[in-house]
């Protein structure tokens with residue numbers, strides 16, 4: 001017979017509660033004009049390997065998708081759209097990435113999980129009204145000082161674009177990552193459990 005401590009039962013309830021209150025939703029159905037460019041569903045990423053299945057979509061916790069819609073609306077008034085590089089990431093994929101590159105700072109340890117595994121983080125950039133490229137200080141997933149928010153090098157236009165994205169995301173309620181201009185978290189992301197739900201299984 002299995003015996004669970006009272007604390008572990010409480011933890012299980014809290015985890016189940018957070019995921020049932022906040023399901024994962026397809027951000028494309030909520031965010032107007034969203035350009036979906038999931039790099040891990042291609043070989044065009046820092047691992048040089050396709051680690052997402054063809055069924056991958058931009059899934060986010062419902063409140064994160066709502067905040068993203070708010071940011072997109074504010075940016076559309078300035079002639080921009082949002083292009084997402086990564087959203088929810090199943091934990092099994094986190095293990096696959098860890099096996100390819102077990103290096104904290106580049107890949108989150110799957111035992112702890114990242115906020116992407118919680119559906120509470122998004123990697124993104126700006127796009128033009130017709131979905132074209134917008135200059136930023138670095139390409140996505142560049143791990144160098146040039147990717148930091150405080151970086152003052154590069155072109156003036158790239159810094160201005162980075163700050164335009166930052167202002168819109170902060171106004172919508174996201175928290176920036178100091179070292180990655182493309183990464184934004186939902187405040188209190190840690191309250192959400194790490195998931196291994198497949199991409200197909202969402203609203």
Ligand SMILES: [Zn+2]
Nearest residue numbers: 121122123183
């Ligand atoms: Zn990220």
